Amino acid sequence: xxxxxxxxxxxxxxxxxxxxxxxxxxxxxxxxxxxxxxxxxxxxxxxxxxxxxxxxxxxxxxxxxxxxxxxxxxxxxxxxxxxxxxxxxxxxxxxxxxxxxxxxxxxxxxxxxxxxxxxx
Amino acid sequence: xxxxxxxxxxxxxxxxxxxxxxxxxxxxxxxxxxxxxxxxxxxxxxxxxxxxxxxxxxxxxxxxxxxxxxxxxxxxxxxxxxxxxxxxxxxxxxxxxxxxxxxxxxxxxxx
Numbered sequence: 055x056x057x058x059x060x061x062x063x064x065x066x067x068x069x070x071x072x073x074x075x076x077x078x079x080x081x082x083x084x085x086x087x088x089x090x091x092x093x094x095x096x097x098x099x100x101x102x103x104x105x106x107x108x109x110x111x112x113x114x115x116x117x118x119x120x121x122x123x124x125x126x127x128x129x130x131x132x133x134x135x136x137x138x139x140x141x142x143x144x145x146x147x148x149x150x151x152x153x154x155x156x157x158x159x160x161x162x163x164x165x166x167x168x169x170x171x172x173x174x
Numbered sequence: 175x176x177x178x179x180x181x182x183x184x185x186x187x188x189x190x191x192x193x194x195x196x197x198x199x200x201x202x203x204x205x206x207x208x209x210x211x212x213x214x215x216x217x218x219x220x221x222x223x224x225x226x227x228x229x230x231x232x233x234x235x236x237x238x239x240x241x242x243x244x245x246x247x248x249x250x251x252x253x254x255x256x257x258x259x260x261x262x263x264x265x266x267x268x269x270x271x272x273x274x275x276x277x278x279x280x281x282x283x284x285x
Contacts, residue, residue, distance in 0.1 A: 088272040092215070097260065098275045145215055149272070161205040161224075161264060163273050165217040 057081055058150050060166035067138055068174055075133045075169045077148030083128035084150035088163070089121075092145040104131050138173040145170050176201045176265045178276035186282045187251050195246040195279045197261030205264040206237050207273060208246050210257050217260070220246070251283045 057080040067073050077087060086105050090098040102118075104110040104125035112118045120142075122134040131150075135142055147168040151161065177200040187193055199206075208220040221228050221235040223244065228235055232251075237244040244263075248255055258280050262273035 090272075090275075097277045098262075100272045100274065103272055147215075147217065162219075162222045163205075163207065163262075164219070165209075168215045168217075170215070 056152070056162075056164045058084075058148065058164045058166040060146075060148055060169050062169060063167060064170040064172075066172045066174060069139055070137055072134055072136045073138055073171060075135075075146055075148075075171075077131045077133070077150070077166055079129045079150040079152065079164070082150075082152040082164075084131075084152050085128065086151045087125055087131040088149040088151070089123060089131075089133050090147045090149065092147060092168075098147060101133075135171065138171070140173045143171055143173045176203070176263060176274050178261060178263060178274055180259075180261055180276035180279050182279060183277065184280045184282075186284070189251060189253060189283055189285045191251050191283075192247070192249045193251060193281070195248070195259055195261075195281075197244040197246070197263075197276055199242050199244075199261075199263045201263075202242070202266040203239060203263040204266040205273065206239075206244050207262050208235055208244070209260045209262065210255075211260060211278070212257055220259075248281075251281075253283050253285050256281055256283050 059078045061076045089101045092098045102110045102112045110123035125131040148166045149163045179198045209217045223237045225239045232249045234247045258278040260278045262275045
């Protein structure tokens with residue numbers, strides 16, 4: 055259980071175009087989803103937190119008009135990188151948290167496999 | 175926000191050796207997870223361990239929340255254990271907030 059998928063797994067796009075990344079929780083309802091980015095040889099940096107049906111909360115320094123996040127349902131969140139530039143090339147990882155299990159609430163986070171974005 | 179320090183930053187082992195990775199954090203936590211990131215970038219959940227001790231095969235972890243640290247033990251290391259190990263806690267009282275990642279320990283196991 056607790057599987058999170060991402061699509062696409064990798065994408066190459068031209069500078070100035072937009073790219074949408076999907077994150078799905080396959081077997082549980084995710085009240086909260088998180089988006090991280092990771093540059094080579096570095097750690098994961100939190101970009102934003104999204105709760106189903108409400109606006110995402112962005113971390114300091116992350117442009118909300120550039121990284122559009124939509125959490126339309128309890129199983130789907132999308133990240134759209136608008137007007138992508140080469141410096142946006144990175145590994146984007148989503149994570150989902152489902153608070154309820156048969157044994158009670160849990161704050162465990164489950165991670166998707168990541169999306170590697172290359173902007174040329 | 176919470177500060178997370180992992181040590182050592184790099185570790186080189188011979189196959190069969192044991193190792194201990196440490197994670198210190200600056201605030202009280204209600205969640206702490208250890209991950210192994212494989213060469214393709216996938217984060218593998220190792221432990222969900224806000225407190226206490228857990229074991230899974232050759233791996234075990236201990237979190238002493240009152241002293242704000244966690245340890246990951248790897249015994250009889252294998253070449254497939256190579257990769258980056260991340261510790262990620264969440265601050266207590268903030269249930270809807272994200273895990274914050276340390277910088278990781280890069281482990282290289284040679285045969």
